[in-house]
Amino acid sequence: MKWKEKFSPARRRHKSQCSSDAADVSKTILDALQQSSDAFPPLKSVACAVSTIWDISVRVKSSKKEAKAVSKRCIKILEVLADSVPDPSSIPPEMLSSIEQFERLLNHITDVLRSLEKPTLLKSLIYLNRTESTLQAMQRQLDEVSQRFLIASSMRIEAKVSHTEEIVISDTRQSSAKLNRI
Numbered sequence: 001m002k003w004k005e006k007f008s009p010a011r012r013r014h015k016s017q018c019s020s021d022a023a024d025v026s027k028t029i030l031d032a033l034q035q036s037s038d039a040f041p042p043l044k045s046v047a048c049a050v051s052t053i054w055d056i057s058v059r060v061k062s063s064k065k066e067a068k069a070v071s072k073r074c075i076k077i078l079e080v081l082a083d084s085v086p087d088p089s090s091i092p093p094e095m096l097s098s099i100e101q102f103e104r105l106l107n108h109i110t111d112v113l114r115s116l117e118k119p120t121l122l123k124s125l126i127y128l129n130r131t132e133s134t135l136q137a138m139q140r141q142l143d144e145v146s147q148r149f150l151i152a153s154s155m156r157i158e159a160k161v162s163h164t165e166e167i168v169i170s171d172t173r174q175s176s177a178k179l180n181r182i
Contacts, residue, residue: 027051027054063131063132063135066132066139067116074106074109078106081102098152098153101145101149109138112138
């Protein structure tokens, strides 16, 4: 087998799927063993212990993925902000306030994520519940700040449109009045 074939993306996906399937089958067998081993208590104890370790390892891995997802989400929000403000020198004060609030949240999230970076296995286990709840709280905070920013932006746009409509109507009335006088 050639090197390219051996390490192709399709082959890696296939291996990943096979290992995922094997993990699912193993977990199912472990759960069945745990539930059906009442007649042999030592086996049930071992099955429970292995199942608990398995669940904890899945949670640790999930927390790492969630932390990466929070980071990626922050970057995407920043990219949207950068794209929506073509001229940074002309940012309205209200929008600047929203951006500064978002920046404070991002700084807080950065500090938290740095504290979660590359913990030892023992720290990952000790602080697992705290890490999970912290990541959930950061997701909620991102949601809230994003929603507030979107609502404030929408309201500013609506106010500008309304103000522009009033000016157009006023100008139209003045033009009509001038035409009527002629």
